[in-house]
Amino acid sequence: DSGVTQTPKHLITATGQRVTLRCSPRSGDLSVYWYQQSLDQGLQFLIQYYNGEERAKGNILERFSAQQFPDLHSELNLSSLELGDSALYFCASSVSGQPSHNEQFFGPGTRLTVL
Amino acid sequence: GENVEQHPSTLSVQEGDSAVIKCTYSDSASNYFPWYKQELGKRPQLIIDIRSNVGEKKDQRIAVTLNKTAKHFSLHITETQPEDSAVYFCAASPGGGADGLTFGKGTHLIIQP
8 A cells, every 4th residue: 555545446437527536645745646547558647736736747638637735635637528538547646846856656546437 | 758668568487587678768867767567457666766876776686777878777677476477667757857757668577487
């Protein structure tokens, strides 16, 4: 157990819908990263928040957004869902905002299926 | 942005033999190179990492080497065991500021009994 929690574990929804994925980082970690894992694209970095502020953006679609709250938990919002958004979504956390300084601990993931 | 290439995509070795997985990266500013192991249906877990000021790092049966000039790094697993069977990912992170990890496509390591 990494100490990072994610809910829900599984999510099944229809095209065009909107969902919210939730992540709670390890105690003491200020940075949260979101990754998408699919068979064709592999593990891709989406976005990073550090202490409530957006720190870096990766391959995140405009239909996707995220935020980090004062208690440091983070939510990833996916809207106008398409079949291709079906994937495993991981959250990771680290102590500092620079991944070169600290290990990223991954949560168990949320498996999203869009029908 | 950073691009990480990983080879081979599948590697089958006899139990007790060594396994080597190789990665190359494109951004010379990258300075942190972790390796993650992911078992089926599970989260990626860090097994070893190396920073650009170090050429080699070892942890029991696992070692990582880094050649900054050639922009490649490798994972070496000796005396492989059945529990080493998993997908292994290399990653790189550019220095100079916060950023997410850029991952290779993964290597499926199969340990044959």
